[in-house]
Amino acid sequence: MNALSAFLLRRRGGAGWHWTDVLAYLWLGLGLVLMFGPVLWLAVSSFKTPANLAEFPPTFMPLDAQAVRVQGYEQPLALFRVTLDDGSEKVLAQVRRVGIMAQMVDPQNPGPVIRVPIDRRTPVREIKLATANYAEPLQQFDFLRYFRNSLFVTVMATLITLVVNSMAAFALSKYEFKGRTAVLGIILATLMVPLSVIVVPLYLVVNSLNLFDTLWGVILPTVATPTGVFLLRQYMLTIPDELIDAARMDKASEWQIYWRIVLPLAAPALAVLAIFSVMWRWNDFLWPLIVLSRKEHYTLQVGLNAFSGELNVQWHYVLAMTVLSIVPVALIFLFLQRYITAGIANTGLK
Amino acid sequence: MSHLVLHRVAKEFGSVRVLHGIDLEVRDGEFVVFVGPSGCGKSTLLRTIAGLERASSGEIRLDDRIVNDVSAADRGLAMVFQSYALYPHMSVRQNLAFGLENSRMPRDEIEKRVLEAARMLLIEPLLHRKPRQLSGGQRQRVAIGRAIVRRPGIFLLDEPLSNLDAELRVVMRAELAALHKRLNATMIYVTHDQTEAMTLADRIVVLRDGRIEQVGTPLELYNSPANRFVAGFIGSPRMNFIEAEAVPLDGGAGVQVNGRPQRLPHLDLVPGSRIVIGIRPHEVSVTDVDQGAIALELTLVEQLGAETILHGRTEQGGVFTVSAPGQRRYAIGERIGVALPPEALHVFDAEGAALPRG
Numbered sequence: 001m002n003a004l005s006a007f008l009l010r011r012r013g014g015a016g017w018h019w020t021d022v023l024a025y026l027w028l029g030l031g032l033v034l035m036f037g038p039v040l041w042l043a044v045s046s047f048k049t050p051a052n053l054a055e056f057p058p059t060f061m062p063l064d065a066q067a068v069r070v071q072g073y074e075q076p077l078a079l080f081r082v083t084l085d086d087g088s089e090k091v092l093a094q095v096r097r098v099g100i101m102a103q104m105v106d107p108q109n110p111g112p113v114i115r116v117p118i119d120r121r122t123p124v125r126e127i128k129l130a131t132a133n134y135a136e137p138l139q140q141f142d143f144l145r146y147f148r149n150s151l152f153v154t155v156m157a158t159l160i161t162l163v164v165n166s167m168a169a170f171a172l173s174k175y176e177f178k179g180r181t182a183v184l185g186i187i188l189a190t191l192m193v194p195l196s197v198i199v200v201p202l203y204l205v206v207n208s209l210n211l212f213d214t215l216w217g218v219i220l221p222t223v224a225t226p227t228g229v230f231l232l233r234q235y236m237l238t239i240p241d242e243l244i245d246a247a248r249m250d251k252a253s254e255w256q257i258y259w260r261i262v263l264p265l266a267a268p269a270l271a272v273l274a275i276f277s278v279m280w281r282w283n284d285f286l287w288p289l290i291v292l293s294r295k296e297h298y299t300l301q302v303g304l305n306a307f308s309g310e311l312n313v314q315w316h317y318v319l320a321m322t323v324l325s326i327v328p329v330a331l332i333f334l335f336l337q338r339y340i341t342a343g344i345a346n347t348g349l350k
Numbered sequence: 351m352s353h354l355v356l357h358r359v360a361k362e363f364g365s366v367r368v369l370h371g372i373d374l375e376v377r378d379g380e381f382v383v384f385v386g387p388s389g390c391g392k393s394t395l396l397r398t399i400a401g402l403e404r405a406s407s408g409e410i411r412l413d414d415r416i417v418n419d420v421s422a423a424d425r426g427l428a429m430v431f432q433s434y435a436l437y438p439h440m441s442v443r444q445n446l447a448f449g450l451e452n453s454r455m456p457r458d459e460i461e462k463r464v465l466e467a468a469r470m471l472l473i474e475p476l477l478h479r480k481p482r483q484l485s486g487g488q489r490q491r492v493a494i495g496r497a498i499v500r501r502p503g504i505f506l507l508d509e510p511l512s513n514l515d516a517e518l519r520v521v522m523r524a525e526l527a528a529l530h531k532r533l534n535a536t537m538i539y540v541t542h543d544q545t546e547a548m549t550l551a552d553r554i555v556v557l558r559d560g561r562i563e564q565v566g567t568p569l570e571l572y573n574s575p576a577n578r579f580v581a582g583f584i585g586s587p588r589m590n591f592i593e594a595e596a597v598p599l600d601g602g603a604g605v606q607v608n609g610r611p612q613r614l615p616h617l618d619l620v621p622g623s624r625i626v627i628g629i630r631p632h633e634v635s636v637t638d639v640d641q642g643a644i645a646l647e648l649t650l651v652e653q654l655g656a657e658t659i660l661h662g663r664t665e666q667g668g669v670f671t672v673s674a675p676g677q678r679r680y681a682i683g684e685r686i687g688v689a690l691p692p693e694a695l696h697v698f699d700a701e702g703a704a705l706p707r708g
Contacts, residue, residue, distance in 0.1 A: 247448070248423060249400060249423070250496070251453050261437060
């Protein structure tokens with residue numbers, strides 16, 4: 001605890017607060033609110049009931065009407081704070097509402113029914129987590145299946161990305177051949193072509209390869225990334241050529257040089273690319289939406305989209321499943337962030 | 351042990367010619383040192399022998415087999431690199447074993463050879479360490495060990511000691527010499543340090559601008575350099591050169607040095623031609639100013655204990671170095687004379703080729 005407070009209240013030497021300390025904390029505080037605020041809002045809102053979500057002004061915490069079981073009534077009754085005619089306040093349970101009048105009973109004395117105008121009562125609410133937001137989609141909509149599909153796509157695409165891109169990067173960084181820079185230039189130039197431009201031809205290719213509506217149709221078009229090739233190439237350039245010469249003298253084949261020398265030494269860059277690839281593939285939406293048509297092949301992001309109907313959006317499900325979908329990426333960030341910062345610092349990529 | 355013959359080996363990088371028709375023979379068990387200033391092509395020549403570079407033309411014969419088109423892996427040679435090039439992610443043991451694993455040698459044989467090499471190089475306790483946990487000298491041993499376990503036909507060493515500090519370099523130099531004797535191996539060693547070349551070599555190959563200037567034993571090169579470049583390159587401190595004109599003297603030819611005629615015992619000296627006289631700093635002796643053949647004004651005095659190196663300027667403005675034995679007191683700016691014993695003089699013609707002694 002001491003260490004934590006020492007960490008949080010760290011200042012620029014000395015005992016007093018320098019104005020730069022104040023500025024730094026203000027700036028960091030602002031950053032925290034800007035970055036973390038929406039995530040927190042999402043997480044909290046995912047536990048709200050649909051009614052609570054639709055309220056205006058919105059409440060911060062998930063609130064739900066408190067209900068009690070009252071003798072003589074089958075259903076739990078919602079509690080209200082009521083101002084009675086004599087000006088006193090009382091907590092009553094509502095039996096039913098008729099027009100502008102509500103019929104209420106005292107939970108302690110359920111006999112007599114009290115009639116109260118509805119503008120004289122306010123609901124008694126408590127913080128209550130609407131866990132049904134999570135449970136129902138997982139049961140009814142087979143979200144676990146979407147989850148599995150997403151996991152499969154992410155893992156396979158990342159593995160293939162690493163292998164394919166590192167091979168290209170190896171050739172582009174360690175072999176001298178005519179047109180090497182031109183090839184790299186062309187690869188990098190594809191960065192400027194957005195998916196929306198090539199989506200139709202890509203669709204035709206995938207379709208003619210009989211990959212339409214399969215997970216492999218989602219995976220394969222994404223595995224060769226110019227960013228990955230560039231990132232790995234830049235890193236491999238730093239591996240001394242003498243090592244590769246040494247391996248050649250040691251009778252290593254080109255494959256062994258790649259597999260046993262270059263790949264292990266490029267591990268930090270591979271880790272960075274793996275993290276990026278996981279995030280990209282996990283968050284992919286447009287391409288899976290185009291390729292996948294049957295529900296059992298949906299990935300998580302496409303599955304989320306199913307909650308948005310034409311007329312109404314089931315926000316409570318969308319929010320809850322969004323939280324679930326960002327958990328893996330958040331975990332990866334949490335545990336591998338030092339590789340990410342190292343990777344960005346090394347290669348100037350984001 | 352292998353026998354290597356180079357025949358008119360040339361190498362071009364694009365339009366730049368780095369090696370100009372090298373002819374050389376390296377015999378079984380010989381320790382040959384390639385020496386020359388940086389950029390002379392010595393490393394390129396070594397890499398061409400190794401198979402890491404392709405010769406543009408010419409023939410490389412290894413045990414009477416032309417190996418121009420044989421890959422580096424299949425030439426059966428081993429190389430020690432300047433940066434050691436140890437695989438950083440492998441332990442010392444794995445580094446040593448890597449080449450043997452690649453040639454699909456049985457496990458126990460690999461183990462045997464690794465241990466043998468480790469014992470020979472005193473790196474046995476380090477076998478489980480990673481290269482970054484080793485000191486410079488230890489890395490050097492591992493790099494040599496990696497070559498030894500392969501039992502190569504020829505060891506190729508590319509400036510292996512240049513990353514070590516001066517003291518360690520002397521130690522490793524001696525160890526390398528001992529290793530050569532013990533393994534009775536053919537070694538080709540590249541360096542720009544002529545002291546290393548002199549101490550290690552059976553034969554030295556002096557290279558300049560992609561051409562062989564002279565091949566010979568260290569003393570041959572020292573005593574009778576073939577040209578002015580070799581004379582200047584071999585020996586430390588460098589040989590002194592004085593430009594002069596050959597004049598006829600009674601009974602032969604000689605030069606006028608500082609107005610005094612000096613007879614020269616060299617043949618083919620054409621009176622009237624421009625020549626260059628060379629003399630090693632150790633061969634000259636210090637005299638009084640008016641006694642010597644030339645007068646020097648001292649610009650730097652290096653007291654090394656066993657000898658005193660005097661750097662001076664001649665009256666013509668040329669630099670001249672004298673190595674005087676013992677410890678002597680000289681002041682900067684002092685004027686001394688130096689005598690040039692005729693028997694120690696080297697004479698080069700205008701093109702730099704040495705004139706034979708009579």
